[in-house]
Amino acid sequence: MTNYDILVVGGGPGGYIAAVTAAKYGFSVALIEKEAQAGGGLGGTCLNRGCIPSKTWLDNAETIERVKQASKRGIDAQVVNIDMPAMVKFKDRVVKRLSMGVGALLKSWNVAVYNGTAVVHDLDNVVVTSAKDKENEVVLGCKRLILATGSRPATIPIPGADLPQVLTSDDIFNIQTIPPHLTIVGGGVIGVEMARIFSAFGSKVTIVEALPRLAPNLDEEVADALLKSLKSAKVTVKTGVKVEAIEPADSDAEVNVVVSCNDVTERIPAETVLMAVGRAPNTEAFSELGLEMNRRFVKVDPNTLKTSRQDVYAIGDITGLSMLAHSASVMGERAAKVAVQSLNGSDSEEFYPFPIDYAAIPSVVYGEPSAASVGMSQQAAEEYCAKNSLTLSIGRTIFGGNGRAVASGMGEGFVKILVASGDCQTRILGIHIYGPMASELINEASVLVNGGADVKSLASVVHAHPTFGETLSIALHDALGGSSHQPPKK
Ligand code: FAD
Ligand code: NAD
Secondary structure, eight states, X not given: OEEEEEEEEOOSXXXXXXXXXXXXXXXXXXXXXXXXXXXXXXXXXXXXXXXHHHHHHHHHHHHHHHHHHGGGGTOXXXXXXXXXXXXXXXXXXXXXXXXXXXXXXXXXXXXXEEESEEEEEETTEEEEEOSSOXXXXXXXXXXXXXXXXXXXXXXXXXXXXXXXXXXXXXXXXXXXXXXXXEEEEOOSHHHHHHHHHHHHHTOEEEEEESSSSSSTXXXXXXXXXXXXXXXXXXXXXXXXXXXXXXXXXXXXXXXXXXXXXXXXXXXXXXXXXXXXXXXEEOOGGGGGGOOOEETTEEOOOTTTOBOSSTTEEEOGGGGOSOOSHHHHHHHHHHHHHHHHHHHTTOOOGGGOXXXXXXXXXXXXXXXXXXXXXXXOOHHHHHHHHHHTTOEEEXXXXXXXXXXXXXXXXXXXXXEEEEEEEOSXXXXXXXXXXXXXXXXXXXXXXXXXXXXXXXXXXXXXXXXOSSOTTHHHHHHHHHHTTOOTTSOOOO
């Protein structure tokens, strides 16, 4: 048996950041990843079949849309062919390059990487079995264990869910032909992003969502804007419907997605169905530890990431606290620091003076335009201000008035800033951006929400012209009484 100070199970954005953080403090660290291999495999869901593949294809979708719009700018160009196998190969190259970068990062910090599936019997008995060499098990031991095994696509128990035409996000990034009709079950983040990708590729896309609203986790105004943009891209969106079954159709290539709403049944034909109904945590590998659970997720202290065992930490998707890559990394860094401190025999909070503010972690639904948010939705801010006798001011601006956006042919969308005042301080509760570069602007917005700086001093920051980011400054001035770039408030 080989012993390490800290052992990390899972090489996604949670696990590899935890491993590097712990190694930085001079401890012996090993990471076990079942998909690691000589040419890549590290980086977890995010890098191999999530964030990066989807954004590679979103960029392809945007390129197609921009070429189609080019004639308006006096440029004759057209999309002659969309070569799906070539797009898969390009995505594979992107993934491989970044995944090898993760491998190199771990190596640079002397983190030992074990390629295999871990089963945790206890901290002194972690068995790693390689897919290549099943006979040859390795047994590892550790003083502290960080669990980062991530999640997999959830399924729904309906007839036909196992038909070959039914894919999940694990399969769709290797698809070799563009389906003429794609039906997406689930109108959440994956559903919306994939609808935008495949409608640009030429599929006729239908989204079927069980709840009355698309993207139910988003600010309502932003979700409405997304719905409008999907409709203008000719995506059919059916909300408040129940998916009953997926049936083989007359043609071998097709299936029918059977949905019902108010006792009316409809059959939606499709060559491909994408299941995007959420994700389930991977917790089987450490079930013998008997950790306390919160429904299907591992129960942790959100600030220290300690589980019900003091020497075991859980991070990322398996905690259910926030299923985002950057959240997993923040949790990974924190768990590693807490583990390092406990190995040093100190309980001081010097290494982690701030609680992780999950509400202030930004999120983005990518597309053209993207929807990005940080902090409270308008509805939550209204309730919060009413409860705490605060005044809520809503600052707004539109990209239609932003020079850079209009020059780029991207004048659709808005910025909304929610500012609370009345308790001797003025605070930004939330920022919502629906428009061009939203996924970049949200990082400045996060500084505004998290920064703790005086709001008036934030408003005095000069933004370069012409930039998309001027919208943030204008919306903030609007919330604080009015911007000289806008007509009087009504
Ligand atoms: P994971 O990334 O899932 O990594 C867990 C790793 O553990 C995996 O590599 C797995 O192989 C390994 N593992 C599991 N069990 C074992 C075992 N027993 N032994 C050894 N190894 C094991 N988030 C964003 O922030 N931005 C985005 O744009 C974004 N886009 C997404 C798009 C899609 C289509 C999907 C599906 C997800 C997307 N996400 C996005 C979410 C993001 O991918 C996850 O939140 C993130 O990957 C979670 O990180 P993690 O480290 O917790 O787990
Ligand atoms: P999600 O929770 O965002 O959406 C799932 C949707 O499916 C919900 O709207 C839900 O009401 C609906 N649904 C559930 N059961 C259904 C049924 N039987 N019929 C019809 N609709 C049903 O989950 P997701 O879209 O699968 O994404 C999973 C996670 O991955 C998200 O939580 C997100 O955190 C992460 N992700 C993030 C990004 C990003 O940051 N840009 C992109 C993709 C995924």
